[in-house]
Amino acid sequence: MKDVVVIGGGAAGLSGALILGRSRRSVLVIDSRRPRNAPAEHMHGYLSRDGMPPGDLLEVGREEVRSYGGEVITGEVTGARKDGDGFTVTLAGGGEARARRLLVTTGLTDEIPDIPGLAERWGRDVVHCPYCHGWEVRDQPVGVLSTGPMALHQVKLFRQLTPDLTLFTHTAPRPGDDELKQLAARGVAVVDGQVTALEVTGDELTGIRLADGTVVPRRALAVAPRMVAHAGFLAGLGLKTVEHPSGMGEYVPADETGQTSVPGVYVAGNVTDISAQVIAAAAAGTKAGAMINMALVDEDTGG
Template sequence: MVTEQLKDGYDVVIVGGGAAGLSGALMLGRARRTVLVIDAGAPRNAPASGVHGLLAREGMAPSELLERGRAEVRGYGGHVVTGVVDAVTGTDGGFAVTMSDGRTVGARRLLVTTGLVDELPEIPGLRQRWGRDVLHCPYCHGYEVRDQAIGVLGTGPMSVHQALLFRQWSNDITLFPHTMPSPSKEELEQLAARGITVVPGAVAALEVTDDRLTGVRLSDGTVVRREALAVMSRMVARADFLAALGLRTAAHMSGMGEHIPADATGRTEVPGVWAAGNVTDLSAQVGGAAAAGAFAAAHINADLITEETRLAVAAYRNPFSAENEARVSELVSADRRHGV
């Protein structure tokens, strides 16, 4: 990643450099805001071979999509750096953002787009296949495993729904109940009606041959041939660094994990902090995350305009106030830097 000379402070610091963060930065750069994106460099979709369902970018490698996004943000004067944010604290002017290497920058507003972590069952071989032939989302990966022998690992109450979804892409679906609650009579009828096989017993490991999933091994030693396995992970937002602000994750209403609660614009319960993408919307795909980042950025810009207008009105009413004079001088200087 390109080395950037950081400023002491920015209008907006964005923590997380995925689709949501870079889209937000692009919107803010075009709004002539000073913006910094801090990216830890560990995107959730890194194991995937391509991004799917994103108009005009179908199948593009995740790394290429992000590199193009960084270039576009820099083209509007935005800064993008590699770093891990350890903590964010409140200041009189907004926030102090501290990275693990000791660098600290100021921010008037904060946009959190750190995404989430997928917590997977402790089954040998499962994590190594994640994003390849161990999948979670049929809309992200279903077409790539169409007509294959697909297994669904039962981990919770949504597993039957997941099996019924994957049936759209293949007529060879097997549900392994594993640790999920026993299917109800109605659910068993639905599965049977759709031709979905249910194989009871705990899953012990995956069978892999020549770097390809070939089967699922049960605790009794039985191996069921499968070419792909769908798993509903528990999704947890990356948000530990926000603890000093009193902003913590909460259980998502879907029961699928923990997120940072935010309103429709991305505004959180902490004034000056917005969130977008998977950190608040656990099921958002790349396109949805990008749209949420841009939408949140527009509202952040509007919030800054409201603040600047309030200060300008106060200075207009009392031009001899030292505090207002200093703030207006700062705003005028910023306008000149932007060529206004």
């Protein structure tokens, strides 16, 4: 039995495993190798690693975890259950692993509108986060696709980065009078009508096509996805996702230490904080790893 099985080998999982390894804990990281930010060529906002390809950060992280005795394997966890004083996780293909504690850092899925061309350009010139991608589209003609409660929030943030901004209402209701006044005050155009396709010339986004055939020239499109945590495999423990208070998606609730409602099961990163950037996910993993180590120390000393 390991001290800890970490499910998910992104920034949060590897950071937690690193802290646990440095605390002389036996750790197994199970990673499906399908990170959320795989479509992005570079990550941003990570101090000292700004512009680094996200895959490179994970490769370095895996080696650092291994240098402290941690194991990192490729696999997908399909189930988890309480097993005596610990837990057993089941892998696709039938393998199992046991641990005294679980740290779940499986991230989330970005659910985006079913518009032709949108998924293919996700993470390139179809973006969602102004802090992750905004600098790269600064001063360009940018559109914001209204998909839910975060559309106007996105408009305000992307307007900080470009003076040429257009809100596409798409299938959402048209903004109210007060909201339209705010948009007009910042020079944001509002275009009604359903978006049906992206116009691409060569390998560059050049416009947004509406149902009536109109094409509005744009070089980038911001889309707020619905973000849904990867947590279905926790059902056997009685854990499930719930609707986030913001309305942006589903997450696994936890306290400030990462402890869920199931004692011994911790979460960190986007599975519980759906808006966390890479550096915040890494910090949360570090904190959860430290909290798990302290819980094990208390258990071993009768505390």
